[in-house]
Structures are given as C-alpha cells and as structure tokens.
Amino acid sequence: xxxxxxxxxxxxxxxQGWFLGHFLPKDSPMCSSDLEMKWGTAKAGWEREExxxxxxxxxxxxxxxxxCVTVFPDEEVELxxxxxxxxxxxxxxxxxxxxxxxxxxIRWPSID
Numbered sequence: 001x002x003x004x005x006x007x008x009x010x011x012x013x014x015x016q017g018w019f020l021g022h023f024l025p026k027d028s029p030m031c032s033s034d035l036e037m038k039w040g041t042a043k044a045g046w047e048r049e050e051x052x053x054x055x056x057x058x059x060x061x062x063x064x065x066x067x068c069v070t071v072f073p074d075e076e077v078e079l080x081x082x083x084x085x086x087x088x089x090x091x092x093x094x095x096x097x098x099x100x101x102x103x104x105x106i107r108w109p110s111i112d
Contacts, residue, residue: 037105040061056111
C-alpha cells in the first residue's frame, strides 16, 4: 500500500529526535511545513548546556514518562507525571532531566 508509512519515532538520529518537519527529505512522508515533532529521551541528571534560542513558532512539550524540568529565563516548569505539558512561544529555554524521561515535542508551523 503506497499510502501507509510506518516507523518508530526514536529512529531519528540524523535529526536529533525530530521525526517530522520541513527539514526532512522532500520525498519523505514525514516532510511537513505545517508542524514539527520530536521524540526526545534523556537520562537522569542530563542537562542541556546551551540555551535554545527564542523562536516565533509555538511549542508544546508533553511528558510521556519520567520527570524533567523545562527552564525559562524567569521560570522553571517541572513535568512529573505522564501527560504533563508546557507550552511556549518566543522564549529561550533549557532542559534538565530529573529521572530518565521521554517527551513528545510539537512545534508549529515548521519554518526555516
């Protein structure tokens, strides 16, 4: 069937966890200018060393498992039960894993 594609969101080493977005090969069914999706995992104690820049896109990170903190310049948001989420736009951020964790991050639209 040509209209069905399957895979695993964790098979995204080439794109740092991002598995859907404008940056994927144009012939991929996962290439989209509408939104970007990332399957992110981190081990307990891992911290992002650099702050991610503020971008105009809307972003939501949803906790799948574990516990983590999204760090903003004036606030820290702890996600500690499955389904907890944080949503932001045009704010730089960093990240810290309290325990081994998995997040689904969605960003829209997908722009250069």
